[in-house]
Amino acid sequence: QVQLVESGGGLVQAGGSLRLSCVEAGRTLRSYAMGWFRQAPGKEREFVAAISWSGGTTYYSDSVKGRFAISRDNAKNTAYLQMNRLKPEDTGVYYCAVRLVSTAVVDIAGYDYWGQGTQVTVSS
Numbered sequence: 001q002v003q004l005v006e007s008g009g010g011l012v013q014a015g016g017s018l019r020l021s022c023v024e025a026g027r028t029l030r031s032y033a034m035g036w037f038r039q040a041p042g043k044e045r046e047f048v049a050a051i052s053w054s055g056g057t058t059y060y061s062d063s064v065k066g067r068f069a070i071s072r073d074n075a076k077n078t079a080y081l082q083m084n085r086l087k088p089e090d091t092g093v094y095y096c097a098v099r100l101v102s103t104a105v106v107d108i109a110g111y112d113y114w115g116q117g118t119q120v121t122v123s124s
Helices: none
Strands: 004-007 010-013 018-024 033-039 046-051 058-060 068-073 078-083 092-099 118-123
Touching: 004 092, 018 033, 018 092, 018 118, 033 068, 033 078, 046 068, 046 078, 058 068, 078 092
Parallel strands: 010 118
Antiparallel strands: 004 018, 018 078, 033 046, 033 092, 046 058, 068 078, 092 118
16 A cells, blocks of 8 residues: 655745655555645645656756755655745645656646645745
Protein backbone atom coordinates (compact mmCIF):
# COMPACT_ATOMS: atom_id res chain seq x y z
CA GLN A 1 0.00 0.00 0.00
CA VAL A 2 1.36 3.40 -0.97
CA GLN A 3 1.74 5.78 1.97
CA LEU A 4 3.02 9.30 1.55
CA VAL A 5 3.85 11.18 4.72
CA GLU A 6 4.77 14.86 4.58
CA SER A 7 6.51 16.79 7.32
CA GLY A 8 8.37 20.04 7.87
CA GLY A 9 5.59 22.57 7.58
CA GLY A 10 5.11 25.37 10.06
CA LEU A 11 4.92 29.09 10.65
CA VAL A 12 7.74 31.27 9.36
CA GLN A 13 8.29 34.96 8.75
CA ALA A 14 8.58 36.33 5.25
CA GLY A 15 12.12 35.87 3.98
CA GLY A 16 12.62 32.73 6.02
CA SER A 17 13.11 29.12 4.97
CA LEU A 18 11.49 25.74 5.48
CA ARG A 19 12.34 22.26 4.28
CA LEU A 20 9.53 19.85 3.55
CA SER A 21 10.00 16.10 3.42
CA CYS A 22 7.85 13.40 1.89
CA VAL A 23 8.46 9.76 2.69
CA GLU A 24 6.96 6.91 0.71
CA ALA A 25 6.42 4.91 3.85
CA GLY A 26 4.79 1.92 2.20
CA ARG A 27 8.03 1.10 0.38
CA THR A 28 6.01 -0.56 -2.34
CA LEU A 29 7.13 1.46 -5.34
CA ARG A 30 10.10 0.90 -7.60
CA SER A 31 10.45 3.74 -10.07
CA TYR A 32 8.36 6.84 -9.66
CA ALA A 33 8.40 10.57 -10.14
CA MET A 34 7.38 12.86 -7.31
CA GLY A 35 5.80 16.25 -7.18
CA TRP A 36 4.87 18.97 -4.74
CA PHE A 37 1.62 20.89 -4.99
CA ARG A 38 -0.01 23.47 -2.76
CA GLN A 39 -3.47 24.77 -2.04
CA ALA A 40 -4.23 28.16 -0.54
CA PRO A 41 -7.58 28.83 1.15
CA GLY A 42 -10.30 29.32 -1.41
CA LYS A 43 -8.03 28.41 -4.30
CA GLU A 44 -7.44 25.34 -6.41
CA ARG A 45 -4.48 23.06 -5.84
CA GLU A 46 -1.53 24.17 -7.96
CA PHE A 47 1.74 22.74 -9.13
CA VAL A 48 4.91 23.76 -7.30
CA ALA A 49 7.75 21.42 -8.30
CA ALA A 50 8.41 17.94 -9.66
CA ILE A 51 11.35 15.59 -9.99
CA SER A 52 11.98 12.50 -12.05
CA TRP A 53 12.98 9.15 -10.57
CA SER A 54 16.65 9.72 -11.39
CA GLY A 55 16.57 13.29 -10.12
CA GLY A 56 17.97 14.42 -13.45
CA THR A 57 14.86 16.34 -14.48
CA THR A 58 13.11 18.94 -12.36
CA TYR A 59 10.30 21.37 -13.02
CA TYR A 60 9.19 24.44 -11.11
CA SER A 61 6.29 26.82 -11.29
CA ASP A 62 7.26 30.36 -12.27
CA SER A 63 6.20 31.62 -8.85
CA VAL A 64 8.81 29.55 -6.99
CA LYS A 65 11.60 29.26 -9.54
CA GLY A 66 14.86 30.46 -8.04
CA ARG A 67 13.56 30.21 -4.47
CA PHE A 68 12.54 26.57 -4.07
CA ALA A 69 14.56 23.43 -4.79
CA ILE A 70 13.23 19.89 -5.10
CA SER A 71 15.46 16.89 -4.49
CA ARG A 72 15.16 13.23 -3.58
CA ASP A 73 17.01 10.41 -1.89
CA ASN A 74 15.81 7.14 -3.37
CA ALA A 75 17.64 5.09 -0.76
CA LYS A 76 15.37 6.73 1.82
CA ASN A 77 12.24 6.80 -0.37
CA THR A 78 12.12 10.51 0.38
CA ALA A 79 11.65 13.72 -1.57
CA TYR A 80 12.43 17.17 -0.24
CA LEU A 81 11.33 20.70 -1.00
CA GLN A 82 13.72 23.36 0.21
CA MET A 83 11.84 26.66 0.35
CA ASN A 84 13.85 29.85 0.67
CA ARG A 85 12.92 33.53 0.66
CA LEU A 86 9.36 32.62 1.55
CA LYS A 87 6.57 35.06 0.84
CA PRO A 88 3.09 35.39 2.39
CA GLU A 89 1.63 34.20 -0.92
CA ASP A 90 3.44 30.87 -0.41
CA THR A 91 1.03 30.13 2.43
CA GLY A 92 -1.06 27.00 1.97
CA VAL A 93 -1.25 23.27 2.47
CA TYR A 94 1.59 21.53 0.67
CA TYR A 95 0.99 18.06 -0.74
CA CYS A 96 3.44 15.59 -2.15
CA ALA A 97 2.35 13.22 -4.87
CA VAL A 98 3.69 10.19 -6.65
CA ARG A 99 3.46 9.38 -10.33
CA LEU A 100 3.83 5.69 -11.16
CA VAL A 101 6.32 6.28 -13.94
CA SER A 102 9.84 7.63 -13.81
CA THR A 103 9.22 10.82 -15.77
CA ALA A 104 7.97 13.94 -14.02
CA VAL A 105 5.15 16.15 -15.24
CA VAL A 106 3.56 19.39 -14.05
CA ASP A 107 -0.04 18.31 -14.63
CA ILE A 108 -1.87 17.51 -11.40
CA ALA A 109 -3.83 14.82 -13.25
CA GLY A 110 -0.61 12.95 -13.92
CA TYR A 111 -0.16 11.90 -10.29
CA ASP A 112 -1.54 8.75 -8.77
CA TYR A 113 -1.12 8.98 -5.01
CA TRP A 114 -1.24 11.90 -2.62
CA GLY A 115 -0.16 12.62 0.91
CA GLN A 116 -2.33 14.27 3.54
CA GLY A 117 -0.56 17.60 3.30
CA THR A 118 1.42 19.83 5.63
CA GLN A 119 0.52 23.42 6.47
CA VAL A 120 2.93 26.22 5.59
CA THR A 121 2.13 29.69 6.88
CA VAL A 122 4.28 32.68 6.00
CA SER A 123 3.65 35.82 8.02
CA SER A 124 4.39 39.29 6.71
